[in-house]
Amino acid sequence: MTKNLVVGADVGGTNVKYVLVDSDRQCLAQDEIPTDPADPQGTIARLADTLRSRPGEGSSALAGVGLACAGIVSRANGTLGRSPNLPGWQNSDLFGALRATFGPLAFIVANDVNAALYGEFRFGAGRGCRHLVMIALGTGVGGGVIVDRQLVTGHGDGAGEIGHMTLQLDGPPCPCGNRGCLESYCGSVGLLREARRLGRDPDASPAWRAMVERRGDQLTTRDCHELAARQDRTALGLFHAAGQRLGQAVASLVNVLAPDRVIIGGGVAQAGDLLLAPCRAMVATQVMSDAGRLTPVVPAELGPFAAAMGAAALAAEAGTVP
Ligand SMILES: [Zn+2]
Incomplete structure (x- = not known):
């Protein structure tokens, strides 16, 4: 049997999203299994069992496995360092766990946002680009950079x-520990903190103040989108200000890296043009070069399986020049 399948798996705090991809880059399966937050080896073994139980090719045709994890990942050593989402997996030898479970295949491990960027590069919003930047606006804010079609991991994998x-x-x-980071403005935690502050502001719209009080601890960025969609001036102002902060960051990145495109993903990005329009306006005025001011700032395309798709692509290309 020819070995032409690769698995990409995105390990989150509660679930592992995985995809099975063939040599034509067709996705044969995508699903999820629970993460054991204390047991990387057990979780990887459960992933292998799940693949073996598939009808047809099973796992005998596997050529490689790519694993994406939130946190500082050493791609060379296959170890996971600091990882707020997976504290029980910190300092674990993921290459060792993969080898013990799957035998001698091609393995890669990658940071989850780097993997999501690679997924967008191969299959999504970054197809055909040579230089790319991605910003993922979730609870926190992650990022990734591709230069000359290579992920930039930098010294100590800290890029x-x-x-x-x-x-x-x-x-x-x-x-x-610092102040005024992009995350403190555009991550959902930072955005909701500002939303609540506006809820106490007598100049905020009555609808806004009522919504913040009614939702209390249950307030979500979706509540904020919904009010913005009804043209509430405070909601529009919240996203406009966050979009300008995003634009400040994007403009600096464009000045430094001159990417072909900048991809914005993550749950907060579901605000769409509420965020992206002020971001693009900032890029159009703040970037030095004429070409850079026109850099497309686009939404991610792949959705929640982006990192799994990227990890699969990285595993398929392990040892080859992309
Ligand atoms: Zn910070």
């Missing part, structure tokens, strides 16, 4: 922390 670009020295506090 791509776009969420921790300082935009304002005396800005809101960020979980990283």
Whole structure:
């Protein structure tokens, strides 16, 4: 049997999203299994069992496995370092666990946002590009950079922390310990903190203040979108300000890296043009070069399986020049 299938798996705090991809880049399966937050080896073994139980090719045709995890991932050593979402997996030898379960295949491990960027590069919003930047606006803000079709991991695998670009020295506090990081404005935690502050502001719209009070601890970015969709001036102002902060970061990245395209993903990005229009306007005025001011800033295309798709592509290309 020819070995032509690869698995990509995105390990989150509660679930592992996985895809099975063939040599024509067709996705044969996508599903999820629970993550055991204390047991990487057991979780990987369960993934292997799930694949073996598939009718047809099973796992005997597997050529490689790619694993994406939130946190600092050493791609060379296959180890996971600091990982707020997977504290029980910290300092684990993922290459060792993969080898013990699957035998001698091609393995890669990658940071989850880097993997999502690679997925968009191969299958989604970044197809055909040579230089790409992705910013993922979730609870926190992650980032990834591709230069000359290669993921940039940098010294100590520390590259791509776009969420921790300082935009304002005396800005809101960020979980990283600094103030005024992009994450503190555009991650959902930062955005909702500002939303609540506006809920106490007598100048905010009555509808806004009522919504914040009614939703209390249950307030979500979706509540904020919904009010913005009804043209509430405070909701529109919240996203406009966050979009401008995003644009500040994107403009600096365009000045430094001159990417072909900038991809914006993650749950907060579902606000769409509420965020992207002020972001693009900022890029159009802040970037130095004429070409750079026109850099497309586009939404991600692949959705929640982007990192699994990217991990599969990285595994398929392991040892080859993309
Ligand atoms: Zn920070």
